[in-house]
Amino acid sequence: MHLSRKSNFLFHSKLRLRKNNPSRKYIHTFETIPGPRSLPAIGTLYQYFPLIGKYRFDELHHNGFKKYKAFGPLVREEMVPGVNIVLLFDPKDIETLFRNEGKHPKRRSHLALEKFRLDRPNVYNSGGLLPTNGPEWFRIRSVFQRGLSSMQSVKRFLNGSDNIIQEWLIMLESMRKYPNLDFLPELSRLFLELTGQNTLDIRFNSFSVQERRKDSRSSELIRAAYVTNSCILKTDMIPALWQKFDTPLYKKLKHTQEFMEQVAIDLISLKMSLFRDQDKNNPSLLDSYLLSPEVDFKDIIGVVCDFLLAGIDTSTYTTGFLLHHIGTHPRVQDNIYEEARRLLPSQSTQVTSEMLTEAVYTKAVLKESLRLRPISVGIGRILPKDTEFSGYCVPAGTTMVTQNQISCKLEKYFPQPETFLPERWIKSNPLYKQPHPFLLLPFGHGPRACIARRLAEQNMIILLLKLIRSFRIIWEGGKLDSKSTVINKPDGPILIKLIKRES
Known part of the structure; x- marks a missing residue:
C-alpha cells in the first residue's frame, strides 16, 4: 500500500x-x-x-x-x-514534556526579535537568551545565570531592593491625594529601578520629576519594553511576512529595540570606563559578566537588553494582579498585615533573609495570585523526539504549549478554583492539598526556567510586606481580567486607594 x-x-x-x-x-x-x-x-x-x-x-x-x-x-x-x-492541559502530559525536553530545551518564541539581532552581527553574537536554541543558548545561559540561580545568591540584592522600595513608598505617600491613580505606571517605574539596581548596578532615577517626562530615558525604556512585548506574540503567530520585508509590526519592534540597544551599549560602556575603580572582591552582577572570559561585549549587550525587556513588564503585571487580589480580599490583607507587623517592628525596618523565610503567609498569597493570574498562559517547547501524550503519538519537531493557567482553574485539580485562598498553599492548614507538581509553573521549568525567578519573587515579597505594613489598600477599579501580549497584562487600570497606617 x-x-x-x-x-x-x-x-x-x-x-x-x-x-x-x-x-x-x-x-x-x-x-x-x-x-x-x-x-x-x-x-x-x-x-x-x-x-x-x-x-x-x-x-x-x-x-x-x-x-x-x-x-x-x-x-x-x-x-x-x-x-x-x-x-497540553493534563499535568501528566506536561510532566512528560519536561521529562523529555533534554539538555538544550528548544522553543519557538521571540522569532522577530531573533531576526533583528541576527541581522546585526556587529552588535550581537546571537538572538539572546529568549529566542536562541541549542548549544549557543546553553553557552550564554550557563554564564548569565550565575549569581541569580540560587536563593543564597539573590540575598545580596536584599538591601538594595529594600532601599528602592522604601523610596517608592515615600513617593506614594505624596501621591495619595490624587484620585483614580493608576498604579500600573508607578509599578513599571519601580521595577525599572529594581532591574537597574539589581542586574545593571545603576539607578535610572525614574521616580524623579525629570524622568517622568514622556521623552525621558526611563519613560522611553518602559514604552520600548511594552511595545516589543506587544509585537512578539503577533509576529510569532501570524504568517512571517516580516522575514521578507519590514512590515509595520516589525518596524515598531525594530524601532523600540534600537532604542533599548543604544541604552544597553551606553550603560555597559559607562560601566567599563569605571571598571578599574570597582571592588573586584565584591563584584556586582554586571561586573561578574565583564570579568568572565566566556562571554564578550556583544553577548553582554544581548543579555542587558533581555533584562530590560523581561524585567519590567513581567513583575509589573504580576504585582498589579497581586494588588487587585489583596484589595478585593480584606481578610487576606489583614493576615498579611499581622505577619508584616510581627516581622517588621516599624514601617521603615529593613527586610532580612530571616524575615523572608518566616513570611509564610505572604509567600502563599503570591503563590495563589500566580495560580489565578500567572505571568503567561503556559510554556512552549519544541518536542525533541517522538513522544506519547494521552495515548496520541506526537512526532519530534512539534511545537508544544502547556496550558497551566487553564489547568490551575479546573475543579478537578483545585477545589473552589475561582476562589482566592492563599491557605491552600500552607501545609499546616486544613485547606492544603498537595497539587500535582507540574500544575503551577509560573516561571517555567527546567533548564529554561526564568533566569531571574528567585530575584523577582524576593522583590515582590519585600514589596508586599512593606506596602501592607505601611498602608491599607482598597480596590477602586472594576472587574479585572488579563489581556494576552507575550505575557499576561491587566486589561484595565490598577485603581487603588491607600490609607496610611498609624504604626
Whole structure:
C-alpha cells in the first residue's frame, strides 16, 4: 500500500512508540488529535478574525478554556499552514514534556526579535537568551545565570531592593491625594529601578520629576519594553511576512529595540570606563559578566537588553494582579498585615533573609495570585523526539504549549478554583492539598526556567510586606481580567486607594 510522506512519517512514529512500549495495543496517530478545523492557505487563522471568529489573539486564556471544553486535554491546532501546535492541559502530559525536553530545551518564541539581532552581527553574537536554541543558548545561559540561580545568591540584592522600595513608598505617600491613580505606571517605574539596581548596578532615577517626562530615558525604556512585548506574540503567530520585508509590526519592534540597544551599549560602556575603580572582591552582577572570559561585549549587550525587556513588564503585571487580589480580599490583607507587623517592628525596618523565610503567609498569597493570574498562559517547547501524550503519538519537531493557567482553574485539580485562598498553599492548614507538581509553573521549568525567578519573587515579597505594613489598600477599579501580549497584562487600570497606617 502506498503511503504519502506525511502518513509514512506518522506510521513509523507510531511503530517506534509501540516498540518502546510493547504492552500498548494501540496509540492514536498525530493527525487524529482533536482541534479547531484548519483550512488550506490560512490554517485556523480565520477563527481569530474579529466579529466572526471564536478566538481572540489577546485572550489566550479564554481561548484555552474554549478549546479544552470543545476538544479535551490534548488539542492540535494548525494556526499557520504547516506549523502544528499541540496544547497540553493534563499535568501528566506536561510532566512528560519536561521529562523529555533534554539538555538544550528548544522553543519557538521571540522569532522577530531573533531576526533583528541576527541581522546585526556587529552588535550581537546571537538572538539572546529568549529566542536562541541549542548549544549557543546553553553557552550564554550557563554564564548569565550565575549569581541569580540560587536563593543564597539573590540575598545580596536584599538591601538594595529594600532601599528602592522604601523610596517608592515615600513617593506614594505624596501621591495619595490624587484620585483614580493608576498604579500600573508607578509599578513599571519601580521595577525599572529594581532591574537597574539589581542586574545593571545603576539607578535610572525614574521616580524623579525629570524622568517622568514622556521623552525621558526611563519613560522611553518602559514604552520600548511594552511595545516589543506587544509585537512578539503577533509576529510569532501570524504568517512571517516580516522575514521578507519590514512590515509595520516589525518596524515598531525594530524601532523600540534600537532604542533599548543604544541604552544597553551606553550603560555597559559607562560601566567599563569605571571598571578599574570597582571592588573586584565584591563584584556586582554586571561586573561578574565583564570579568568572565566566556562571554564578550556583544553577548553582554544581548543579555542587558533581555533584562530590560523581561524585567519590567513581567513583575509589573504580576504585582498589579497581586494588588487587585489583596484589595478585593480584606481578610487576606489583614493576615498579611499581622505577619508584616510581627516581622517588621516599624514601617521603615529593613527586610532580612530571616524575615523572608518566616513570611509564610505572604509567600502563599503570591503563590495563589500566580495560580489565578500567572505571568503567561503556559510554556512552549519544541518536542525533541517522538513522544506519547494521552495515548496520541506526537512526532519530534512539534511545537508544544502547556496550558497551566487553564489547568490551575479546573475543579478537578483545585477545589473552589475561582476562589482566592492563599491557605491552600500552607501545609499546616486544613485547606492544603498537595497539587500535582507540574500544575503551577509560573516561571517555567527546567533548564529554561526564568533566569531571574528567585530575584523577582524576593522583590515582590519585600514589596508586599512593606506596602501592607505601611498602608491599607482598597480596590477602586472594576472587574479585572488579563489581556494576552507575550505575557499576561491587566486589561484595565490598577485603581487603588491607600490609607496610611498609624504604626
